[in-house]
Amino acid sequence: MPKEKKEKKEISHRLRIARELRHQFIVTLSTLLTSAFGLVAALAWNELVKELINQYIAPGQTLVSKLIYAIAVTFLAVFASLQLGKLAAIDEIEKETKEEKEQK
Template sequence: MNRAAFVQTMIALASASLGLVAALAWNEAIKATLAMLGLGDSLAGLYTYAIIATVVAVIVLSWLGRLASRVGGEAAFTREAEG
C-alpha cells in the first residue's frame, strides 16, 4: 500500500467529515437566529436562509478558488490512466 496515498485519503475524508459537521452546526445556528427574528419556518424565513447559505457558499468557494490559484502545485491524486 502506498503510504502517501493512504495519508492523503485520510486527510480528505477527515476534511469532508469535519466540513459536514461544521455545515450542520451553521445550519442550526442560522435556523435559531431566524426563529429569534420571528422568521422561523415561514416562507420568508426559508428564503432568507437559502439566500444566506448561497451567499456564504459563493464567498467561501471564491476565496478557496483564489487561494488554490495562488498556491498552484499539482493535484494530490492522479488517475492511473493519466500517469
C-alpha cells in the same frame, strides 16, 4: 550475481509499492477526516443560521424563513468559494513565479 540483482530489484519494487500504498492510505484517510469535520462544521453553521433567522422572523412565516435561509446559505457559499478561489489563484501565481525564477 544476476539472481541477487533480480531479487534486490524485486524487493526494491515491492518497497516502492508498499510506500505508495501507505501514501495513498494516508491521503485517503486525510480526505475522509477532512470531509467529516467539514460536515460537522456545516451542520453547526446550519443550526446557527436557522436560529438567527428564527429569532428575527415572526413564528408562522416558515416559507419566508426558509427563503431567507436559502439565500443566506447561498450567499455564504458563494462568498467562501470566491475567497478560496482567490487564495488558490494567488498560490498558483506565486508557484509559477518561483518556477520562472528557478529556471533563470
